[in-house]
Amino acid sequence: MRYAILSKGDAKSEALKHKMQTHMKDFKMIEDVENPEIVISVGGDGTLLQAFHQYSHMLAQCAFVGIHTGHLGFYADWLPHEVEKLIIEINNSEFQVIEYPLLEMIVRYNDKGYETRYLALNEATMKTENGTTLVVDLDIRGQHFERFRGDGLCISTPSGSTAYNKALGGALIHPSLEAIQIAEIASINNRVFRTVGSPLVLPKHHTCHVKPVNHDVILTTVDHVSVKHKNVNTIQYRVANEKIRFARFRPFPFWKRVHDSFISSGETL
Ligand code: NAD
Numbered sequence: 326m327r328y329a330i331l332s333k334g335d336a337k338s339e340a341l342k343h344k345m346q347t348h349m350k351d352f353k354m355i356e357d358v359e360n361p362e363i364v365i366s367v368g369g370d371g372t373l374l375q376a377f378h379q380y381s382h383m384l385a386q387c388a389f390v391g392i393h394t395g396h397l398g399f400y401a402d403w404l405p406h407e408v409e410k411l412i413i414e415i416n417n418s419e420f421q422v423i424e425y426p427l428l429e430m431i432v433r434y435n436d437k438g439y440e441t442r443y444l445a446l447n448e449a450t451m452k453t454e455n456g457t458t459l460v461v462d463l464d465i466r467g468q469h470f471e472r473f474r475g476d477g478l479c480i481s482t483p484s485g486s487t488a489y490n491k492a493l494g495g496a497l498i499h500p501s502l503e504a505i506q507i508a509e510i511a512s513i514n515n516r517v518f519r520t521v522g523s524p525l526v527l528p529k530h531h532t533c534h535v536k537p538v539n540h541d542v543i544l545t546t547v548d549h550v551s552v553k554h555k556n557v558n559t560i561q562y563r564v565a566n567e568k569i570r571f572a573r574f575r576p577f578p579f580w581k582r583v584h585d586s587f588i589s590s591g592e593t594l
Contacts, residue, residue, distance in 0.1 A: 326354045326415060329361035329387075331376040333368025337394045341367050341405050348409060352416045363415060363572060366391045366401060370488075373400035374548045377446045377569060388422050388572035390415075397586060399487055400446075402577055414574040421573040425484045425500040426529075429565035430547060435556040443547045444565055447485030450510070450546045451535065451560060452477035454553055458513065460538040466531050473520050475512035478535065480505055480562045484569075485548075487583060495524040499579055503529040503564050529564040 330345060332338040345365070346356065364387050366376040373391040380387055391401030392408065403411055414420065428445040443449065453459050459477050463470045481490035483498040486506055491497065495508040505527050512520040527533060536559045537543055543557045 326352075326363060327357035327361050328354055328363045328365060328415075329356065329358045329380075330365045330367060331372060331379065332366075333372045333394065335368070335394070337405075338367045338372070341392065341394060341408065345408050345412065348412050352412060354412075354416070361387050363387065364389050367394060368401065369393055369395045370398040370400050371549055373398070374446055378548065378550065381444050381567075384567050384569060388420070388570045390572050390574075397590065399484070399582060399586065400571075402582065411574065415572070422570045423573050424568040424570050426482055426503045426505075427565040427567055427569060428480060428482045428485075428505050429561075429563055429567075430480070430545070431561040432545070432554050433558045433561070434554070435558045437556070441554075443545075444567060445480075445482060445485065445547045446569055447488045447548045448479050448481035448490060448546075449548075449562065450477055450479045450489070452510070452544045453540060454542045454544045459540070459543075462536045462538060463507075464534040464536070465525075465527065467534075471520050472518075472538070473509065473512060473535075474518050475509055475520070477510040479508045479510055480533070481508065487586070490524075493524075496526065497583060498526065505533075505562060505564055507533060507562075527563075532561060532563040534559045534561050 330342045332342040364376050364380055366373040392403040393401035394405055430443045430449045431440050433440045458474055461473050463473055479489055479493055483500040483502055486498040490508050493508040495506050506524055508524040537557050543554050545552050
């Protein structure tokens with residue numbers, strides 16, 4: 326079994342990474358950061374997001390596992406004291422793989438002969454670079470839907486629906502549903518300007534195009550990464566063909582994770 330470990334970089338995560346490397350040597354596991362079959366993130370959800378982006382070019386080959394060295398994470402759900410058990414599980418069993426949908430974002434420019442494509446595990450957002458009002462035309466399936474004015478838009482995956490999307494009043498979506506969700510970030514709504522005001526859930530193959538109106542620069546984020554784009558013609562969002570694969574060694578249902586993270590960690594659902 327070829328593995329890679331990505332640590333958050335703090336002392337606790339680094340110590341755990343070294344402990345795991347020693348154990349894994351005993352199991353004759355091979356550290357292969359170029360071509361791993363299993364990618365283990367040690368830190369928090371942010372570390373798993375980093376691991377996802379590091380290996381997003383080879384999602385069909387590798388499965389992810391997250392260990393949290395801070396508080397319980399959505400993606401990082403193994404505890405430091407469980408790592409020996411986890412290593413035995415990795416070696417002993419044909420582990421189950423569960424797949425979660427991803428968001429594809431494609432940026433097209435007015436002045437460039439190429440486009441840039443991104444994959445998000447949580448969400449992509451678009452805003453202006455200086456915090457001024459974003460004005461964009463939103464099309465869904467080739468039909469004009471609305472002209473949006475406000476702070477920005479957040480387009481999330483089902484597994485990302487519990488992150489930024491939740492803070493925006495978006496719905497929590499089970500990751501077995503292949504969908505993306507568009508949530509408004511502080512839209513301007515009055516007698517003159519109107520947006521739908523509700524989060525929209527789009528199924529697979531329903532593509533959304535967002536066209537900036539008179540903006541030279543658009544600030545986008547894809548998970549924890551932010552990028553400025555000049556001369557944007559349109560940004561396209563849809564459910565990606567690729568999926569992220571998580572190695573599952575024990576059940577930890579999505580709704581239990583929602584319960585334990587947001588309601589109470591002491592009780593069972
Ligand atoms: P980070 O690692 O500090 O993450 C921020 C928080 O979001 C952490 O508590 C993390 O556990 C939680 N989180 C991440 N993914 C989650 C998920 N799928 N479900 C539930 N909670 C989740 O910061 P970062 O590394 O910059 O992470 C980027 C993420 O931060 C973004 O993808 C975005 O979802 C989130 N974010 C949230 C808000 C907000 O809630 N107002 C604002 C900006 C960004």
